[in-house]
Amino acid sequence: xxxxxxxxxxxxxxxxxxxxxxxAANMPAATRAETGDDxxxxxxxxxxxxxxxxxxxxxxxxxxxxxAVSAIATAxxxxxxxxxxAFQLVNLLPGANVASSDPYGLxxxxxxxxxxxxxxxxxxxxxxxxQNDIGYYYAYPSQFADTENVQQIAxxxxxxxxxxxxxxxAGGLLSLSLDDPKSKRQAxxxxxxxxxNERRAFVRIDxxxxxxxxxxxxxxxxxxxxxxxxxxxxxLRQHVDAKILKEWGDGNRAxxxxxxxxxxxxxxxxxxxxxxxxxGRGYNYDKHYSDGDTNYWRLYRSPFRNEYLxxxxxxxxxxxxxxxxxxxxxxxxxNSPYGTQLTSTGNYLGTEEIxxxxxxxxxVDGTATVxxxxxxxxxxxxxxxxxxLTAGAHRLTAGLWFDYGTDHDVESFTAIDGNGxxxxxxxxxxxxxxxxxxxxxxxxxxxxxxVVKGFFLADHITVSPRLTVDIxxxxxxxxxxxxxxxxxxxxSVRFDSFAALPRAALxxxxxxxxxxxxxxxxxxxxxxxxxxxxxxxxGALAGQGTRSLKNEYSISxxxxxxxTGANISASATAFxxxxxxxxxxxxxxxxxxxxxxxxxxxxSYGVDGELDWRPAxxxxxxxxxxxxxxxxxxxLPVGGDFLPTKGKHAVxxxxxxxxxxxxxxxxxxxxxxxxxxxxxxxxxxxxDESIKGYATLDLSIGVHLSxxxxxKRTDLRLNAINITNPHVLSGVEAITTNAHDTFGTNGSxxxxxxxxxxxxxxRAFVVTLSRQF
Numbered sequence: 207x208x209x210x211x212x213x214x215x216x217x218x219x220x221x222x223x224x225x226x227x228x229x230a231a232n233m234p235a236a237t238r239a240e241t242g243d244d245x246x247x248x249x250x251x252x253x254x255x256x257x258x259x260x261x262x263x264x265x266x267x268x269x270x271x272x273x274a275v276s277a278i279a280t281a282x283x284x285x286x287x288x289x290x291x292a293f294q295l296v297n298l299l300p301g302a303n304v305a306s307s308d309p310y311g312l313x314x315x316x317x318x319x320x321x322x323x324x325x326x327x328x329x330x331x332x333x334x335x336x337q338n339d340i341g342y343y344y345a346y347p348s349q350f351a352d353t354e355n356v357q358q359i360a361x362x363x364x365x366x367x368x369x370x371x372x373x374x375x376a377g378g379l380l381s382l383s384l385d386d387p388k389s390k391r392q393a394x395x396x397x398x399x400x401x402x403n404e405r406r407a408f409v410r411i412d413x414x415x416x417x418x419x420x421x422x423x424x425x426x427x428x429x430x431x432x433x434x435x436x437x438x439x440x441x442l443r444q445h446v447d448a449k450i451l452k453e454w455g456d457g458n459r460a461x462x463x464x465x466x467x468x469x470x471x472x473x474x475x476x477x478x479x480x481x482x483x484x485x486g487r488g489y490n491y492d493k494h495y496s497d498g499d500t501n502y503w504r505l506y507r508s509p510f511r512n513e514y515l516x517x518x519x520x521x522x523x524x525x526x527x528x529x530x531x532x533x534x535x536x537x538x539x540x541n542s543p544y545g546t547q548l549t550s551t552g553n554y555l556g557t558e559e560i561x562x563x564x565x566x567x568x569x570v571d572g573t574a575t576v577x578x579x580x581x582x583x584x585x586x587x588x589x590x591x592x593x594x595l596t597a598g599a600h601r602l603t604a605g606l607w608f609d610y611g612t613d614h615d616v617e618s619f620t621a622i623d624g625n626g627x628x629x630x631x632x633x634x635x636x637x638x639x640x641x642x643x644x645x646x647x648x649x650x651x652x653x654x655x656x657v658v659k660g661f662f663l664a665d666h667i668t669v670s671p672r673l674t675v676d677i678x679x680x681x682x683x684x685x686x687x688x689x690x691x692x693x694x695x696x697x698s699v700r701f702d703s704f705a706a707l708p709r710a711a712l713x714x715x716x717x718x719x720x721x722x723x724x725x726x727x728x729x730x731x732x733x734x735x736x737x738x739x740x741x742x743x744x745g746a747l748a749g750q751g752t753r754s755l756k757n758e759y760s761i762s763x764x765x766x767x768x769x770t771g772a773n774i775s776a777s778a779t780a781f782x783x784x785x786x787x788x789x790x791x792x793x794x795x796x797x798x799x800x801x802x803x804x805x806x807x808x809x810s811y812g813v814d815g816e817l818d819w820r821p822a823x824x825x826x827x828x829x830x831x832x833x834x835x836x837x838x839x840x841x842l843p844v845g846g847d848f849l850p851t852k853g854k855h856a857v858x859x860x861x862x863x864x865x866x867x868x869x870x871x872x873x874x875x876x877x878x879x880x881x882x883x884x885x886x887x888x889x890x891x892x893x894d895e896s897i898k899g900y901a902t903l904d905l906s907i908g909v910h911l912s913x914x915x916x917x918k919r920t921d922l923r924l925n926a927i928n929i930t931n932p933h934v935l936s937g938v939e940a941i942t943t944n945a946h947d948t949f950g951t952n953g954s955x956x957x958x959x960x961x962x963x964x965x966x967x968x969r970a971f972v973v974t975l976s977r978q979f
Contacts, residue, residue: 265298265828265867266775266818267358272676272711272723273365274764274779274814276300276830279358280385282869285878285906287925287972288396289406289430291347292359292382293318297902298865298880299361300814301832303858303887305937307474309927309970310404310432312441314346314508315474317937317964320378321363321781322810322836322859327731327758329372332382333463335516335534336371340586340611340656342734343374348443349467349512350382352428354396354408355447357385363814364762364781365727368662368678368709371532371590371607376731376760376785384463387422387451388412392918393979400925400972403440404432410447423450435968437490438503439472458521465514470631473506473542476939478960479895486933487965495626498575500545502626505577509631510540531591536611538584541633546578548619548639553647554745556692562642567621567629577620579633580650586611588658601666607682609658613735617650649742654688654699654735672715676725680707684732684757690739694747699738701753705730724765731758731789756787775818782811788838805891806840808856824872830865842891844943847950851891857941860885860899876923877907889938889961895945897963900934918978927970936966 265282269275276299286295291311296318297304307315317325330337330345338345350356359382366375391414398406410426430443446466453459477489491503515535522528550563550572566574592605618638621629630637639647664678686701711725733755741749766779788805812834819827836856841848855861862885869878885899908923940962947958 265826265869266777266816268770268775269768269777270713270721271362272674272713273725273727274363274766274777274781275360276302276363276814276816277358277360281871282867282878283353283356283359285869285871285876285908285923286353286880286904287400287906287927288353288398288408288974289400289404289432289972290353290927291316292350292356292380293347295353296359296361296380297882298828298830298867300816300830300865301363301834301863302361303860303863303884303937305939305964306967307476307936307964308441308472309435309967310400310402310430310441312348312430312432312443312469313471313474314348315472315476315939315964316347317939318347318380319858319937320361321783321812321814321832322834322856323377324858326734327374327377329366329370329375329379330381331370331372331379332465332514333384333461333516334371334518334532334590335463335514335536336586336588336609337514338372338374339582340536340584341582341613341615341654342736343731345380348469348471349465349510351384351447351465352408352426352445354394354410355385355424355426355449356382358383363779364764364783365709365711365725366729368603368664368680369530369590369592369605369607371534371588371609371658371660373658373682373684374731375729376758377729384447384449385424386461387424387449388414389422390414394976395979396974396976398972398974400432401970402433402435404430404970404972406430419452420454421450421452424448434472434474435970436474436487436965437472438493439491439507441469441471443467443469443471456522460519460521461517463514463516463518465512467510467512469511470507470509472503473508474965475506476962476964478962479897479935479945480960482935482963482965487968489965497570498547498573499626500547500575502545504626504628504631505543505545505622507631508540508542510538512536512538512540526596528594529591530594531589533589534587536584536586538582539632540582541631542580543620543628543631543633544578544580546576546619547573548576548647549573553641554742555641555645555648556690556694556742557745557747558693559745560641560647564639564641564647566639568624575622575626576639577622577628577631577633579616579618579620579638581616581618581633583614584611590660592662599668601668603662603664603666603678605662607658607660607662609656611656612653613656614653615650616646616648616652618646618648648692650739651691652688652735652739653691654686654738656735657685657687659683674713676709676711676713678709680709681705682707682730686733686735686738688735688738690751692742694740694742696740696751699751699753701733701735701738703732703757705732705757705759719770721768722766723768725763727762727764729760729762733757733789755789758789759786760784773820776816778813778815780811780813782809784809805838805842805851808836808838810834810836810856810859812836822872824870826869828865828867830863830867832863834859834861834863838891841951842943844950844956845954847952847954847956849892849943849948849956850951854891854893855888857888857891858938860887862899874910875908876910876921877905879906880904887938889963890942890945892944892946892948894948894958895961897935897938900932900936900966901930902928902932902966903930905929919976920978921974921976923974923976925972925974927972928967929969931969932966934966935963937964938962939964
């Protein structure tokens with residue numbers, strides 16, 4: 207996982223961004239079999255007979271789950287720029303609000319919110335394994351699999367699958383399914399060139415069937431480089447994906463997926479509103495270094511490495527009993543640094559004053575510019591397994607989930623040379639600055655063990671050939687146990703919480719084309735580990751860790767309708783949320799200290815809609831929209847007073863979002879377009895600062911160079927990203943309670959602080975030549 211640190215990155219870590227996502231129940235049948243979430247097909251109901259132009263599984267794949275699900279699949283993904291990440295790809299779906307600072311999706315300076323809920327609220331799965339940071343629940347799409355290997359990306363806007371191994375599902379679930387290895391031996395090569403010196407190469411080799419073993423596999427490698435579209439700097443990403451699959455018997459399958467990501471990417475600075483008004487897109491890090499400069503671009507590059515393994519298994523034990531299991535393993539190390547200055551005297555370790563001067567390379571009059579490191583080293587492993595028994599009208603499921611992880615976070619310092627280059631951009635302890643007695647000089651040194659234990663029970667009841675009812679219960683216990691290694695009043699920390707999550711849903715097939723569904727679901731978000739630790743500034747206690755926070759808990763209801771016709775498919779979902787113990791992460795004080803508070807209750811409701819029209823073979827037009835009413839139900843506690851926030855708009859919750867898209871693929875030509883409008887977004891709980899609505903437009907056009915009779919495909923395509931190039935703020939990177947000084951309900955003056963924002967990415971063009979061998 208990428209450690210999210212540094213003054214700018216710390217804003218990101220603490221920002222109240224809300225992200226929502228998709229489920230395994232809407233995966234293609236083969237992938238659902240891996241996770242055990244294959245939808246029940248009632249053969250007594252008239253099947254859908256498509257006599258017009260079927261959806262090519264691009265923008266509105268057919269769904270049968272009793273909840274809101276949106277997805278994109280291969281036919282749409284393969285027409286987009288291969289540089290885009292998963293967040294950018296789902297931007298067109300209902301309620302998906304993507305704030306991207308980078309047209310190529312390489313930088314981690316981005317966010318995704320859905321129905322006003324964001325990245326620390328949303329679980330992300332790839333091949334059934336969690337991708338969220340174990341410490342504070344963010345997910346970084348630039349680390350995910352290359353798009354050529356992604357079969358489908360699904361968003362579940364409200365209800366999360368009962369077997370999903372996540373602890374931050376109040377905002378929903380995003381799920382990625384990898385393509386299966388091909389049955390025949392082949393290779394795929396993509397070569398891309400684009401704006402800002404973009405250069406990308408991708409190669410994938412499929413083994414085909416390996417002898418008589420029934421095993422097949424693929425291995426891919428990509429190398430992506432691009433200069434920053436604004437300011438100095440560049441991004442480099444190297445990535446490896448692999449998948450091994452074994453199928454046997456009656457639907458049995460087992461697979462092992464692996465992803466390795468090695469990247470050195472830029473952090474784009476996030477302006478306040480006054481910064482944006484004064485500098486616009488010129489708000490950047492310095493291109494050239496001068497003595498004492500802490501704003502030099504090389505001090506804000508984030509190197510990181512991550513490995514992900516997932517092993518889904520589906521075994522049919524008998525005609526009535528199946529077993530599903532997903533084991534997973536993750537490793538991550540990275541640094542999100544920043545520029546700062548140190549003095550040889552006046553330093554502290556926690557509350558302990560360092561009496562002896564420290565050695566500072568390059569110091570002038572006892573002061574030196576150095577690299578401030580925010581280093582995260584993480585390990586995570588887990589397993590979720592379940593048994594499913596079919597007995598008459600009942601399909602009973604029982605499962606267990608166990609997750610164990612460690613997270614070691616250190617804020618240290620590294621020297622730079624005379625040209626401003628860090629001696630060690632990774633921030634390894636062997637090169638870090640130490641005290642005179644040999645101890646590592648740190649502002650933060652925390653190691654946390656996170657243990658999750660869960661169980662779930664569910665029953666899928668076939669009441670009639672057209673009506674099914676689902677009931678279930680999930681219990682999850684989350685334990686954070688850690689140690690603060692800095693001298694001070696705090697040594698060990700511990701937080702243990704349990705969430706009880708009942709649910710119910712029904713699904714009714716009106717006929718072979720129409721479906722109704724409704725559900726009531728409970729979700730939760732456990733407090734992240736950083737709420738537990740004390741923080742220090744100049745030897746004084748700047749922020750006190752707490753164990754008083756409770757799980758954020760939400761009750762959501764959905765009622766929806768789907769129609770699948772010969773030429774038109776559509777869905778509409780009305781939703782309602784009620785939150786208790788709303789957890790709000792923000793920054794307070796000049797030292798940018800983490801503060802997480804219980805903001806009480808929040809209510810949200812609205813409508814999502816999608817429409818796909820297929821007037822002719824190979825042509826599809828898509829429209830999506832969302833109306834969202836999200837309001838804070840309580841005044842916000844700040845210090846010993848309350849901000850009068852009751853009835854205010856929730857932050858990062860645009861009232862209206864609209865999307866228009868389409869694909870064309872006939873004979874030699876193919877292409878697509880994606881237009882997205884996002885309404886006004888508030889950046890403070892007092893609603894005293896906001897950003898205007900804006901729209902983006904992506905286009906693609908291509909030609910099949912190979913003839914229709916050729917077995918191997920050769921394509922040439924041009925992608926135009928954000929072609930209208932609007933100069934806008936695309937989202938809120940760090941929310942605050944109030945931008946302007948405000949009197950609390952008890953009469954005290956509560957000082958305002960400025961939110962920070964993402965600058966919307968610029969226009970970019972990418973040409974890709976794709977060849978199968």
